[in-house]
Amino acid sequence: MDIDLSSEVAVVTGVLGRLGPFWAEALLGAGARVVGLDLRTDRSPALEEALERHDRDRFILVKADITDRSDLERALSDCVSLFGTPTILVNNAGIDQPPNAGSESWRFGDIPGEVSAGIFEVNALGTLRSCQVFGSEMARRGRGSIINIGSLYAGTAPDPRLYEHLAQDPPFLKPPAYGMSKAGVCSLSRYLAALWGRQGIRVNALSPGGVLGGQDPRFRELFGARTPLGRMARTEELAGPLLFLASDLSSYVTGTELLVDGGYSCW
Numbered sequence: 054m055d056i057d058l059s060s061e062v063a064v065v066t067g068v069l070g071r072l073g074p075f076w077a078e079a080l081l082g083a084g085a086r087v088v089g090l091d092l093r094t095d096r097s098p099a100l101e102e103a104l105e106r107h108d109r110d111r112f113i114l115v116k117a118d119i120t121d122r123s124d125l126e127r128a129l130s131d132c133v134s135l136f137g138t139p140t141i142l143v144n145n146a147g148i149d150q151p152p153n154a155g156s157e158s159w160r161f162g163d164i165p166g167e168v169s170a171g172i173f174e175v176n177a178l179g180t181l182r183s184c185q186v187f188g189s190e191m192a193r194r195g196r197g198s199i200i201n202i203g204s205l206y207a208g209t210a211p212d213p214r215l216y217e218h219l220a221q222d223p224p225f226l227k228p229p230a231y232g233m234s235k236a237g238v239c240s241l242s243r244y245l246a247a248l249w250g251r252q253g254i255r256v257n258a259l260s261p262g263g264v265l266g267g268q269d270p271r272f273r274e275l276f277g278a279r280t281p282l283g284r285m286a287r288t289e290e291l292a293g294p295l296l297f298l299a300s301d302l303s304s305y306v307t308g309t310e311l312l313v314d315g316g317y318s319c320w
């Protein structure tokens with residue numbers, strides 16, 4: 054079955070990050086018009102590359118901070134006036150702190166409250182706010198699919214052994230607020246699936262596992278050994294699951310978490 058999203062208008066938050074351009078490209082490739090949101094409007098090389106392969110007129114980039122309700126309302130208004138009411142919402146913007154991000158590291162007991170709160174503010178409350186603004190409009194119009202990007206760590210603890218080879222003091226710790234906030238994203242997806250199901254809105258979480266990026270070779274090796282499929286995900290392997298949830302292929306799927314983790318969490 055071909056996936057035809059040519060009558061759909063998709064909003065993708067955090068479109069300038071590592072995964073954002075891939076979500077946008079998958080949706081553009083299926084014919085959707087796409088409104089990308091991010092904190093800046095200087096298009097990244099990865100986004101430019103994705104747009105080169107598609108009809109640029111079907112993409113707009115809007116500056117919006119998902120922690121700011123008025124930004125989101127402005128973005129909705131731009132979306133409606135330029136492309137129409139959104140029918141697909143991909144809540145992808147998030148704060149992660151992988152080892153290669155160069156962020157400060159703390160021992161567990163010393164993690165400042167504002168660091169945890171900042172992660173929550175974007176990942177959990179930003180996603181909630183985006184659903185309040187875009188999702189409510191979709192519900193009012195009676196059609197749509199919301200895909201909240203969760204994480205493997207919404208339901209699985211980061212394995213500290215994956216980071217022990219990194220020579221740093223204090224040792225690298227994945228922030229606890231990351232998984233906590235992503236568990237909140239999955240919970241919100243179930244909440245909204247129940248609230249909006251009868252209004253024709255499906256809401257699901259898509260939780261990637263480890264996606265190949267700038268990780269060091271030892272991490273890749275350890276992560277692969279811990280994963281039934283024996284390796285990390287290639288970014289393009291996320292497109293199929295996204296299109297499945299965005300399209301009518303999943304017309305009876307709501308309130309679930311689609312784990313795309315190579316089986317990492319199954320044992």
Ligand SMILES: NC(=O)c1ccc[n+]([C@@H]2O[C@H](COP(=O)([O-])OP(=O)(O)OC[C@H]3O[C@@H](n4cnc5c(N)ncnc54)[C@H](O)[C@@H]3O)[C@@H](O)[C@H]2O)c1
Pocket residue numbers: 066067068069070071072073090091092093117118119120144145146147148149175179202203204205260261262263264265266
């Ligand atoms: N990359 C992975 O391996 C992986 C694995 C599991 C889950 N995820 C999740 O996928 C999503 C994207 O990950 P990524 O690797 O592309 O992250 P990234 O850090 O590369 O990109 C995140 C994007 O979100 C934007 N952003 C941050 N705060 C924002 C705000 N307040 N308002 C608007 N935009 C904001 C950033 O500017 C950035 O462009 C995140 O939610 C992340 O938690 C990623």
